[in-house]
Amino acid sequence: MTTTTPEVPATATAPVPTAASVAHQKLTSPWASFAAIIIATLWTIPTIGLFISSFRPEEDVKTSGWWTWFSSPNVTLENYHEVLTGSDTKLATYFVNSIVITIPSVLIPITLATLAAYAFAWMKFPGRDFLFVAVFAMQIVPIQVTMIPLLKLYVDPPFGLPQLAGKFWTIWLSHSIFALPLAIYLLHNFMKEVPGELIEAARVDGAGHVRIFTKIMLPLMAPAIAAFGIFQFLWVWNDLLVALVFGGGNLDLSPLTVRLAELSGTRDNDWQILSAGAFVSLIVPLVVFLSLQRYFVRGLLAGSVKG
Amino acid sequence: MSVPYKFGQMFIAIGAFVAVMGVVLFLADRVRSRKGEVVQTVVFVLPATLMIAFGLLYPGLRTIYESFKDASAQKFVGFDNYKTIFTSEDQITVLRNTAIWVIVTPVLATLIGLVYAVLIDKAKIEKFAKALIFLPMAISLVGASLIWKFVYDYKATENQQIGLANQVLKWLGLDTYRFLLTEPWNTIFLIVIMIWVQAGFAMTVLSASIKAIPDDIVEAARLDGVSGMRMFRYITVPSIRPSLIVVLTTISIATLKVFDIVRTATGGNFNTSVLAYEFYRQSFVSFNNGLGAALAVMLFILVTPIVVYNIRQMRKLEAR
Numbered sequence: 221m222t223t224t225t226p227e228v229p230a231t232a233t234a235p236v237p238t239a240a241s242v243a244h245q246k247l248t249s250p251w252a253s254f255a256a257i258i259i260a261t262l263w264t265i266p267t268i269g270l271f272i273s274s275f276r277p278e279e280d281v282k283t284s285g286w287w288t289w290f291s292s293p294n295v296t297l298e299n300y301h302e303v304l305t306g307s308d309t310k311l312a313t314y315f316v317n318s319i320v321i322t323i324p325s326v327l328i329p330i331t332l333a334t335l336a337a338y339a340f341a342w343m344k345f346p347g348r349d350f351l352f353v354a355v356f357a358m359q360i361v362p363i364q365v366t367m368i369p370l371l372k373l374y375v376d377p378p379f380g381l382p383q384l385a386g387k388f389w390t391i392w393l394s395h396s397i398f399a400l401p402l403a404i405y406l407l408h409n410f411m412k413e414v415p416g417e418l419i420e421a422a423r424v425d426g427a428g429h430v431r432i433f434t435k436i437m438l439p440l441m442a443p444a445i446a447a448f449g450i451f452q453f454l455w456v457w458n459d460l461l462v463a464l465v466f467g468g469g470n471l472d473l474s475p476l477t478v479r480l481a482e483l484s485g486t487r488d489n490d491w492q493i494l495s496a497g498a499f500v501s502l503i504v505p506l507v508v509f510l511s512l513q514r515y516f517v518r519g520l521l522a523g524s525v526k527g
Numbered sequence: 528m529s530v531p532y533k534f535g536q537m538f539i540a541i542g543a544f545v546a547v548m549g550v551v552l553f554l555a556d557r558v559r560s561r562k563g564e565v566v567q568t569v570v571f572v573l574p575a576t577l578m579i580a581f582g583l584l585y586p587g588l589r590t591i592y593e594s595f596k597d598a599s600a601q602k603f604v605g606f607d608n609y610k611t612i613f614t615s616e617d618q619i620t621v622l623r624n625t626a627i628w629v630i631v632t633p634v635l636a637t638l639i640g641l642v643y644a645v646l647i648d649k650a651k652i653e654k655f656a657k658a659l660i661f662l663p664m665a666i667s668l669v670g671a672s673l674i675w676k677f678v679y680d681y682k683a684t685e686n687q688q689i690g691l692a693n694q695v696l697k698w699l700g701l702d703t704y705r706f707l708l709t710e711p712w713n714t715i716f717l718i719v720i721m722i723w724v725q726a727g728f729a730m731t732v733l734s735a736s737i738k739a740i741p742d743d744i745v746e747a748a749r750l751d752g753v754s755g756m757r758m759f760r761y762i763t764v765p766s767i768r769p770s771l772i773v774v775l776t777t778i779s780i781a782t783l784k785v786f787d788i789v790r791t792a793t794g795g796n797f798n799t800s801v802l803a804y805e806f807y808r809q810s811f812v813s814f815n816n817g818l819g820a821a822l823a824v825m826l827f828i829l830v831t832p833i834v835v836y837n838i839r840q841m842r843k844l845e846a847r
Contacts, residue, residue: 252646253646255642255646256643256646256647256656259639259642259643259646259660260643260656260659260660262723263659263660263662263663263723264659264662265691266674266675266677266678266691266723267663267674269674269678270673270677273677281689282689283687283689284687284689285687285689285690285691286689286691287691287694313530316533317533319537320533320534320537323537323541324537324540324541324544327541327544328544331544331548332578333575335570335572335574335575336571336572336574338571339568339571339572343567343568343571345565345568345572351572351576355575355576355579358579358583359834359838360830360831360834360835361583361587362783362784362803362823362827364784364803364806364807364822364823364826365587365590365591365823365824365827366582366583366586366587366590367586367810367823368586368590368593368810368816368819368820369586369589369590370586373581373586388533388540389540392540393578393582394582396578397578397579397582397583398582398583400575400578400579401579401583404575428556428559428563428567429555429564429567429568429571430552430555430556430567431556433571434552454665457667458667458668458669458670459667460667460668460669460786460787460791461786461787461807464807464811465807465811472528472533477667477670477787480669480670480673480791481669481787481790481791484669484672484673484676484791484792488676491677491680494673494676494677495677497673498670498673498674501667501669502666502667502670505665505666505667506662506665506666508665509661509662509665513658
């Protein structure tokens with residue numbers, strides 16, 4: 221959540237010894253490498269095990285460990301076919317729900333937060349600093365604290381507004397609201413770094429705030445917006461609590477995570493289903509991770525206190 | 528709802544949002560002079576501020592108010608709900624578990640992340656080695672819980688095992704073990720999942736901050752004959768202390784709010800419930816409005832000092 225969040229350096233730096241590398245050399249390499257390999261193994265084996273299982277026939281999954289697959293490698297796509305289209309699981313539907321939930325839940329808060337961040341950084345109006353601190357302070361509110369009253373607002377909205385319960389709007393709005401304080405704060409920090417002369421020059425030329433925002437700020441903010449966008453995308457895609465509470469158990473509105481959590485309770489011995497199901501939900505974050513690692517790490521670190 | 532209908536809903540929503548924002552911005556741009564400034568300010572600030580006011584501020588205050596009412600939100604009961612949290616046996620277990628989670632997870636995740644960051648620093652495959660540990664951060668906690676639930680799968684000792692953990696016990700000649708059912712250690716086995724997810728975060732931040740230690744400090748220490756463990760203890764750790772604090776507090780915050788793991792792995796049964804899960808259970812399963820609200824407020828009270836401290840440390844880190 222800091223603007224100067226250390227990114228993962230893409231390239232190795234010059235071979236100047238750092239404290240760590242010295243410590244590393246002196247830790248006598250065999251043991252150090254051994255420890256590193258142990259950690260790396262512990263961190264990958266569980267995922268590999270589930271991944272292999274998702275391609276094994278039901279009979280094999282239920283009667284033998286996935287490590288025996290190497291001696292009797294049976295491969296099938298039946299599990300994926302079953303979880304995606306089977307009448308009991310139909311994850312394809314929930315995959316669609318996840319997409320329908322996620323895209324607006326990213327676009328809406330980013331748009332509103334960028335506008336507000338610009339205002340807090342470059343517009344002058346009474347009460348600006350107070351309002352900004354108030355928005356900033358809202359980051360401490362855990363989303364749990366807001367859930368029940370927010371749900372009541374959706375079911376029984378004030379000022380004669382239309383009722384939102386039972387629609388995707390409840391989930392879109394909730395995700396948007398929960399994203400705003402952090403998004404405004406982060407984008408504000410980036411905007412503040414833009415040199416003031418740039419804005420002043422544009423103003424002298426007669427450009428209004430709207431034009432400065434669209435013509436100067438948005439292009440400069442693109443990397444920051446992308447980083448936050450990726451973070452928010454994964455946050456929404458991986459979320460369980462918000463979808464559970466604001467979807468109200470309505471299967472038409474439930475994303476993959478809700479359905480998987482449910483299957484984990486009702487089909488808890490059918491590991492051929494659970495393993496394939498898990499990978500259907502993991503594929504999107506994994507692709508995002510592998511293709512956008514640079515932005516991804518930055519975004520994830522930036523938003524690490526959210527929730 | 529059919530698939531085209533859902534996508535239709537989504538495109539209508541996005542279209543409406545873009546159209547409204549576009550028209551409002553266009554109109555705001557047309558108004559010139561002093562009045563234009565005011566209109567533009569309102570257009571930029573108001574939507575986000577209103578959403579925060581109605582979606583965070585009002586509900587937050589409302590929940591605090593509701594926490595002093597009874598289960599059906601009818602009568603005021605004073606501090607009774609809070610008394611329940613600190614006296615009922617179930618709730619004390621919840622508090623105890625939450626305490627274990629918040630102490631164990633940040634410490635172990637940070638330690639593992641730090642050790643790993645040091646070990647792979649400057650290694651030939653550093654980028655790849657980092658990706659391996661970081662990958663769990665990308666996936667959902669539901670997915671992570673499923674992955675580990677499969678590791679913990681239990682079958683009686685004489686049967687074929689399908690869970691790796693019990694197979695390892697068998698290879699060691701031990702009896703199989705119900706990892707998620709046997710109290711009180713089941714909480715620890717749930718915590719393992721969170722550590723598995725969070726260590727990558729610790730490793731990434733700490734690795735970057737290790738690389739930022741000035742070379743002259745390291746060089747000077749080396750000329751003084753400092754090396755190995757002492758280099759780690761007296762140079763590396765003190766130099767990255769601010770980052771260590773940020774990592775520890777950030778993981779504590781995430782851990783306090785942990786919900787998905789408990790729900791997916793055990794459903795809060797077998798005495799594994801924690802504050803954030805208990806809030807959900809009381810509010811949406813038992814429909815005990817007052818107690819649910821009080822639990823949410825407890826979470827808020829516990830999280831606030833850590834967040835404040837975390838933000839202050841982060842600002843210090845930025846200022847450097």
